[in-house]
Amino acid sequence: MILSALLTSVGINLGLCVLLFALYSVLRKQPSNIEVYAPRLVAEGKVQRRRDFNLDSLLPTPGWVRNAWQPSEDELLASCGLDAVVFMRIFVFSLRVFSVAGFMGIFILLPINYFGDQISEVDFYDLPNKSLSSFTISNVKDGSSRLWAHFSSAYIITGVVCYLLYYECNHITFKRLELFNASRPQPQDFTVLVRGIPSHSGSSLDDTVHSFFMEYHPSTYLSHVVVHRKNKLRGVMKYAENIYRRFTLLFSRRSSRPDFRDYNKREDVDGRLQQFGLSTQKEVSAAFISFKSLYGASNVLHTQQSVNPIEWVTEQAPEPDDVYWPLFSSSYIGKWISKLLVIVASILLTVLYLLPVAFVQGLTNLYQLKTLLPFLKNVLEISVVSQVITGYLPSLILQLFLSIVPPIMKIFSTIQGYISHSGIEKSACSKMLWFLIWNAFFANVLTGSVTSQLQVFLELKDIPTRLAVAVPAQASFYIAYVVTSWTSLSSELTRVLALLGDWICGCSGCSDEMHVPSISYHSEIPRLLLVALLGLTYFLLAPLILPFILIFFCIGYIIYRNQLLNVYLPKYESRGQFWPIVHNSTIFSLILMQAIAFGIFGLKKLPLASSLLIPLPVFTLLFHDYCRKRFMPIFQTYSAETLIKKDRMDQNDSGMNEFFHKLKSAYNDPSLIPRQHTYDPDDRSAPLLSSLDT
Incomplete structure (x- = not known):
């Protein structure tokens, strides 16, 4: 050239x-x-x-x-x-x-x-x-x-x-x-993901996890959530949520007020789906285990839990919102x-x-x-x-x-x-x-x-x-x-595809929901x-x-x-x-x-x-x-010195009891969390973002 x-x-x-x-x-x-x-x-x-x-x-x-x-x-x-x-x-x-x-x-x-x-x-x-x-x-x-x-x-x-x-x-x-x-x-600092949980005849995974950690970690163990396979339910719930959004958009553009029986029916559908999920879910050999202290969670994370190294395998739990739930459907093989x-x-x-x-x-x-x-x-x-x-x-x-x-x-x-x-x-x-x-x-x-x-x-x-x-x-x-x-x-500045998508949706009226x-x-x-x-x-x-x-x-x-x-x-x-x-x-x-x-x-x-x-x-x-x-070990784990100091600081925190109460359900699968859908009949006439500062 x-x-x-x-x-x-x-x-x-x-x-x-x-x-x-x-x-x-x-x-x-x-x-x-x-x-x-x-x-x-x-x-x-x-x-x-x-x-x-x-x-x-x-x-x-x-x-x-x-x-x-x-x-x-x-x-x-x-x-x-x-x-x-x-x-x-x-x-x-x-x-x-x-x-x-x-x-x-x-x-x-x-x-x-x-x-x-x-x-x-x-x-x-x-x-x-x-x-x-x-x-x-x-x-x-x-x-x-x-x-x-x-x-x-x-x-x-x-x-x-x-x-x-x-x-x-x-x-x-x-x-x-x-x-x-x-x-x-933060929930992820007190929680460890355990995979390869061995199954025992006549005992559920829930009972197996509870008895194992009560026996070997009785002083630090707090609670656990066993992971279940709910991919089908997750897809149904997502589909139902999309249908609900479409109805909401349709009602918001109608000249007359919507029939609130439609919303009651939506809540009833949610309830039926939740019951369906609870009755058809299948346990996966994985669980989120929560502990009472940072140091206790770290000890479990970095200690081999079983004589068999492919059983009770531990890894750091991600943030609850960061969990990628579909992966748990995969077996080890x-x-x-x-x-x-x-x-x-x-x-x-x-x-x-x-x-x-x-x-x-x-x-x-x-x-x-x-x-x-x-x-x-x-x-x-x-x-x-x-x-x-x-x-x-x-x-x-x-x-x-x-x-x-x-x-x-x-x-x-x-x-x-x-x-x-x-x-x-x-x-x-x-x-x-x-x-x-x-x-x-x-x-x-x-x-x-x-x-x-x-x-x-x-x-x-x-x-x-x-x-x-x-x-x-x-x-x-x-x-x-x-x-x-x-x-x-x-x-990157002009975001051409996002701009075109916004214009198309604006012209066709496909959705009022903003994607961030x-x-x-x-x-x-x-x-x-x-x-x-x-x-x-x-x-x-x-x-x-x-x-x-x-x-x-x-x-x-x-x-x-x-x-x-x-x-x-x-x-x-x-x-x-x-x-x-x-x-x-x-x-x-x-x-x-x-x-x-x-x-x-x-x-x-x-x-x-x-x-x-x-x-x-x-x-x-x-x-x-x-x-x-x-430097690199700091990106993998925190030192005992750091964790124990943080635990001692948390002991003086009056909000820890409330935190531990929420921690017990932090890793529940979001597909089974009940959704609250409310409708404000005056919402259609309210100005967009009227309560926000400029």
Whole structure:
């Protein structure tokens, strides 16, 4: 790719970003769009639907940027939870890293690369037609002493990343402990999920659980709830609820008052369904066990309960609202088979994804396109067309194909049988991340068959050399990919699909119920980490990518703060459990950068630099091991010191008796909880959100 093609891509995406920002600024001020662009604020009663119109609402203004920037981290924590704070810390961490890397790359490494004269001569008058390879390390002459600047930069950026990563780990673990100590008692902290409960003839699971914990944990055991299989009932109740909503909508639009006998019939149907559920439910060998103290629950959680390790298996209970109830229908063997099927399906998805990757790679090669599509030869010779096709289209197509993968990964994680929505998302996040690393990075870099790609990793000693040859060659493609990502980030603001859905429902009158979405961490976090991996990987090889990555994280920082505050409502709180994924991905990116640097210095005939680089990955892995032992256990459990102190504080809390009373029923299946449906005959004439503050 030549520089003018890159500039064409930058111009297209920058124009689209400005357009989307302006469009959002106008659309968000329209009275009819408040439930699309501020559904969270509407649900929380912080805004009121306006019905007045003025000309200023048609003019784009930057006020929303200021509103997104102003809230402090503590305010974001109080409003959105620690998961949202961890998500935004990815942006903060990346901005700090790539500010340092960008300064070094642009003012030190880029000039050295450009004046290297190995593959092109210096000619400022012909700069737009220069290949982007002129700005990479490939342009530095073999054996040049200038390569020591790259060597020094590898050590400096590794130190910077490790220091900032340590700071972030310390900061987030402190926030996690602070949140735990300051929060009111939570059901999930006093509860453990037990699976693999053995069955005894003549005794129900309920009696078995009660007798077991009364015998072995009599001083701390409080109560339990045995899980039942109620998938059919759950579907019936959901269907009945939808029918009720439709009747409510119909009655609200009738000119006459509804017949209250209809509501009595609805309550009678609910009662009959509850009785049906109680009479047909089937016990599953799992139960939520609640305890009188945090320390008691922790002891049970981390102690093997039976001589047989696959019986009385314990794991941390999620929040009651976070429980994914359908999974309990799976047996132990069924879950094992599901995991096997997911592995096979993931491999097949990876293989199938090579087809769009190969297509994208074909678009980046103009000569290959002319050969494959000779009838387009004259069109491809037009300068603007060739620049758009090679500089913009390939990365756009890759972005579109990647957008369909997160829902698939979430389905895979659901099939595996995780016990909570948060567990499903964390698993999908890890799957998505490694899918991106393999398919969006290695599959593009190591073009060829799956066998040839795997062969590279089977021959360990050849990995640095193979990567050193292949990675710099794809620098132009990934620069264009990052630039195209600006538009995909900006499209997050406009919420086009939600806007269209709202307009269609408004015209057809299909529903008056507002949907408040939650952020999809399993798709957003891997996308950010992939860009960070590209930045660290190409820091030495093609520093031209660094300014575009900085712009990416600046745009994302403002956009997602705005969305978290106005649009997304958390549906669960994992207390920062996504951070270990971020930490591990960053360490992997550093090791990858160092391995490529080792190969580059070998190819550039500077063996001394390669030898002196060997301690760097050793230092990185030692740092990772220290952080794994120092910080990562805090994300898995709390120390005895922390739990006992919290228990002693709770002893002086007068509300603990009420909490324990509610805890006994906290994990009841929601499909059997009676619903209260009331109808206010004057509700139809009441103004929308009339009691809410503006």
